[in-house]
Amino acid sequence: MLEMHCARWHSAAMEETSKFAQEARALLGERGFTCDPDLLEPWLTDWRGRFHGSAIGLASPASTQEVSDFVKLCAKHDVPIVPQGGNSGMSGGATPDKSGASVLLSLRRMNTIRSLDPEAGQTVCEAGVILQNLHEAAEEHRLRFPLTLGGKGSATVGGLISTNAGGTQVLRHGTMRAQVLGIEAVLPDGAVFDGLTALKKDNRGFDLKQLLIGSEGTLGIVTAATLRLLPAIGRRVVIWAGLGSIGDARKLLISFERALPQELEGFEVVPAHCLESVLDHMPDARAPLDGSYPWNALIELVVPDNDDADLREKVEILLAAEIENGLVADAVIAASEKQAEDFWLLRDSIAPAERAIGPAMQHDISVPVPRMPEFVEAAIPEVEKAFPGTRGVAFGHLGDGNVHFHILAPKGAVPGEWEESDGKRISRMVHDLVRAHGGSISAEHGIGQLKRDELGRLGDPVSLSLMRQIKQALDPRGLLNPGKLVPLAPEETSP
Amino acid sequence: MLEMHCARWHSAAMEETSKFAQEARALLGERGFTCDPDLLEPWLTDWRGRFHGSAIGLASPASTQEVSDFVKLCAKHDVPIVPQGGNSGMSGGATPDKSGASVLLSLRRMNTIRSLDPEAGQTVCEAGVILQNLHEAAEEHRLRFPLTLGGKGSATVGGLISTNAGGTQVLRHGTMRAQVLGIEAVLPDGAVFDGLTALKKDNRGFDLKQLLIGSEGTLGIVTAATLRLLPAIGRRVVIWAGLGSIGDARKLLISFERALPQELEGFEVVPAHCLESVLDHMPDARAPLDGSYPWNALIELVVPDNDDADLREKVEILLAAEIENGLVADAVIAASEKQAEDFWLLRDSIAPAERAIGPAMQHDISVPVPRMPEFVEAAIPEVEKAFPGTRGVAFGHLGDGNVHFHILAPKGAVPGEWEESDGKRISRMVHDLVRAHGGSISAEHGIGQLKRDELGRLGDPVSLSLMRQIKQALDPRGLLNPGKLVPLAPEETSP
Incomplete structure (x- = not known):
């Protein structure tokens, strides 16, 4: 196979590439390195099909040591590296450019849950662990990992960290950053940064872990992480409320935040047009309320045990008061787990329904x-x-x-x-x-290659300059995920 | 005054310094810059009296713009800057070295609470706002800032951020890092990093705010911050428990974390020897329990409203069960706010009692x-x-x-x-x-000059190298707080 696929280079420059591929194969073995176009193909396009690239080969190391050795090999041969997790990112951050000069580094084989300590509420996962598998491992101990999103069947721990992923539980539990207690990463020179030990208090200088989170593989390759786990959810109370305006939705949010700060896990808004699109798109779906309202709120609250009577009573009192004073037009509490799921299905179907239009x-x-x-x-x-x-x-x-x-x-x-x-x-x-309005052009999907130039156009020049300085200091040869996240300086031209 | 104190330099090098002082005085005015030794003296020694330094003068800018202009002036004259907040740090991080070549930059005049939004639970404070004043401003709105520590009467917001301060509420609310929603800082070249806008989700690249938190003024000078505020405490339940071992204390902690995760705010341990020292030191103090136990736990739980009946009942049931099964030897719940304060006074008196021995x-x-x-x-x-x-x-x-x-x-x-x-x-x-044991030589006090060489001796070489690279990239001339936090590379010699 190596001879067949990796030895097709003829020119002098290609001879160098061929030499790199041979050394990579020798280092990582047959399962760890391939140049087979058929095996490479699925990973050269982002899942939304917006970006397509090319690569020398696909490296799939099985251990942190192998990642380290491979990065050193790439540095020796000046081969840029594009790290990739589940390839379910939204901004093309894990897709190589079209030059074909870089190598894909998949973390998917590093999928071991190294440890799970139920008492401490911590787990050490390798970067390739898939979110869904992490959820299931936690559930076995009546715990949960408090971050979830649509791509949980493919998204990996490493990718979630590198993009500081969000999801539907951020309101209560924060983004991925808030779940990460420790990180292990391979740096551009192949050195291993070992920051896995979870210390609640540690003031020994710059928090390097924080710098790696959300850096989209441009400063280091996350190989493992220590993550926090919380007690499993006992019961949830899910509400659908009809409202006159998005301003009223915000007022209702504040009302819930004040009354039930510990229980409130999600507060989503759905305008009338989106609800109508979903109902058109899914003939079996039913509107939760009889009337139609300009805005709807989908609200979820949880309790850690199976006794939700007290919470339901508090929610009923709050809603009755807000209907009484005119803030809420109408509202319904899901009577069963099935109905709660139906409410969430309406919310989760907005994107496909809109796409169908x-x-x-x-x-x-x-x-x-x-x-x-x-x-x-x-x-x-x-x-x-x-x-x-x-x-x-x-x-x-x-x-x-x-x-x-x-x-x-x-x-x-x-x-x-x-x-x-x-x-x-x-x-x-x-x-x-x-x-x-003082906002961000990327709330939770990251910058990748999709928004890099927009970040360059709109980003604060001081922040952009700091980012470039840090990138230059840590990866002076630009070998880690080139062309992603960090906008080029004004004097530089786009490649 | 300027002529009297700042114009005493005679040699050529001193002439340059004199020129700097004159320009600083012209820039910041009489209140903003002084070389008067009497005015400088209190700020040249750390409050514990372990470090004493010397400085060209004391700059006290009144605005972010003045800090920026002053930093540019220092860069022009190659004058190192030692930023200082309340001068109540524990590691000498705000005390200049003995060379007298640097200038003290006090943030104490920047003490405005720029805004406080009770609905959003946010406040924008300048760096010189004293923690106690922030507490009081929050209380006026029935809110609280969930971090406190012994030096709250002098510690400033800027210092707390620069050292990522801890305190007694970290268990529930995290260190200072967890309270900071946004930061404004002046960088080594005088540029202003404006990251004050609080966005719950923002994935536009490296989280530069996180890099500045805990960097002890070596990468930038924090001038303001957006901080989170929480609902005020309604009632608290404070417990003193006698235990056989520190292992039992840990088991009791887990028991409380499982049963009352939202209410548990503090879990402190006090060995018998410390309690005895305190009782010897304070003749009026009483031991909370009749017997003497190898270890004691001081536990605090809070509820946001005034109804603590339910919490008290749960605590009583938990303690009864743990006494029944032999984990807890004896325990008492403070019957009044006065008694709760007495329990905490025992804990807070350990340091002075030990010092008296x-x-x-x-x-x-x-x-x-x-x-x-x-x-x-x-x-x-x-x-x-x-x-x-x-x-x-x-x-x-x-x-x-x-x-x-x-x-x-x-x-x-x-x-x-x-x-x-x-x-x-x-x-x-x-x-x-x-x-x-996989721990940290600085949990909450920072590195400063006290532990810099120990960090260099014991720190992970990969982390130290990353820190040096970042410091070198952002402050290539080493003008910000030289000699603090970042250990010198092995080939460099101590100044």
Whole structure:
């Protein structure tokens, strides 16, 4: 196989590459390194199909030591490395560029849960452990890992850390950053940073772990992490509420945060248009409320034990009071776990339902939580006015100040064409509006290659300069995930 | 004044310094810059009196813009800067060296609470805001800032951030890092990093805020921060329990963490020797329990409202069960707020009581929480054996894996002499033992100048190298707080 696939290089430069591939194969073995195009192919395109690249080969080391040795080999041969976990990222951060000069480094074979200490509420996982498997391992001990998201069947611990992933439980438990107690990573020179020991208090200088979290593989390759586990959920109380405005949704959020700060786990908003799209898309689905309301809130609260009587009573009192004083138009508490699941299914079906309607530009944005209603109410009409026929919808994690802000194409827009013409202009306008409201153009999906140039255009110059200084200091030859996350300096040109 | 104090330099090098002082005075005005030795003197020694330095002058800018302009002036004249908050640090991190070449930069005049949003639970404070004042500002809105410590009357927000301060509420609320939602800082070139906007989700690259927290002023000067506020405490339940061993204390901690995870705020351990020292030291103090036990636990739980009946009942049931099964020897719940305060006074008096006995080497150390009992039980006899006549005591934040580990001098040891001879050897031994148990030689007090060389001796070489690379990248001329925190590379010599 190696001869067949890896020895096709002929020119002098290619001879060097061939030599690298042979050494990689010798180092990692047959399972650990391949140049077979058929084996490489699935990993050269991001799962949404927006980016396609090329690579010398695919390395799949089985241990931290192998990652370290392989990174040293790459450094010796000046071969750039693109680390990859589950390949379910949203911003093309794990897809190589088209040059074919880099090598893919998959962490998927490093999928051991090294330890799980139920008493301490901690687990040490290798980078390739899939989120779903981590959930199941925790459940065996009546614990839970308090982060989940749509791609849990493929997303890996390493990828979640490198992108500081979010999800639907951030309101209560924070992003991936808040779950990470320790990190092991291989640095650009192959050295192993061993920060796995979980110390609750440790003031021995710069918190290097924090620098690696969310750095999208540009500073180091996460090989393992110590993660926190929480007691499993006993029962949950799920509410669907009809509201007159997104401002009222924010007021209801504050009301829940005040009354039940420990129990509140999720607060999602769904505008009327999104609910209608979902009901059109799924003929079997039913609207939770009889009437139709401009905005809906999906609220989840949990208790650690099986006794939710007290929580239900408190929720009923709170909702009755908010209906009485006119904040909530109507509301229903899921009567069963089945009904709770149905409510969440409505929420989770928005993206596919909107996609069925036609092309849309999707934006993962955040603004300070208090400013979200004002932002949504100002930005949607502004975009709709500038691009007649479009329709703006905002839905999702109101409690985190993070909505998915979609602009649907006018009727008759040609898919593929529209995104490249008006679509791009719309995204720039949305990002400009986000910046004007003090927000972020990437709330939870990261920058990758998708938003790198927009970050360069809109990012604070002081922050960008700091990022470039750090990248240059830690990876002076630019071997780790080149072209991702860190915008080039103004004087540099895009590759 | 300027002429009197700042114009005494005669040599050529001193002329340059004089020129710097004159420009600083012109920039910051009479209140903003002084070379008056009487005004400088109180700030040239750390509050514990262990370090004494010298400085060109004392700058006290009143705004972020003034800090920025002043840092640029220092860069122009190559004058190193020692930032200082309340000067109540434990590691000499805010005390200049003896060369007299650097300038003190006090943030104390920047003491404005720029905003406080009770609805969002956020406040924007300037670096010089004193912790006590922040507590009071929060209380006015029935909120609280969930971090407190002994020096709250002098410690400033900027200093707390720069040292990632801990305190007695870390178990439930985390260190200062967990309270910081945003940061404004002046970088070594005078540029202002504006990261004050609090976004719950923001994945636009490296989290630069995290890098600045705990960096002890070596990478930037924190000028303001956005901090989180929580609902005020309604009632607290405070318990004193007698236990047979520190292992039992850990078991009781787990029991409370399981049963009352939301309510548990503090879990401190006090060995018999410490309690006896306190009772000897304070004739009016009473032991909470009739009997004497090898170990005591001081436990605090809180509820946000005024109804603690339910919590008290749960605590009583838990304690009764643990007495029944032999884990707890005896326990008492404070019957009044006065009694709760008395219990805490016993805990807070350990340090002064031990000091009254004689010299001691104090160590602020942490190990993984599960390993703390094993560490204490192994390390104390080992040190006592190696240094006959000494006595080891460990007390404090068991819930954080952080104890104050004091080795008391043998009777007859000469204060001042003992610390410099056996004392230093003892500290090295303690630090070696901490490292062998996977712990940290600085849990919450930071490194400063006190532990810099020990960090260099014991720190992980990969981490130290990363720290040096980052320091070199962000402050290539080494103008920010030189000689603190970052150990010199092996080939460099101590200044």
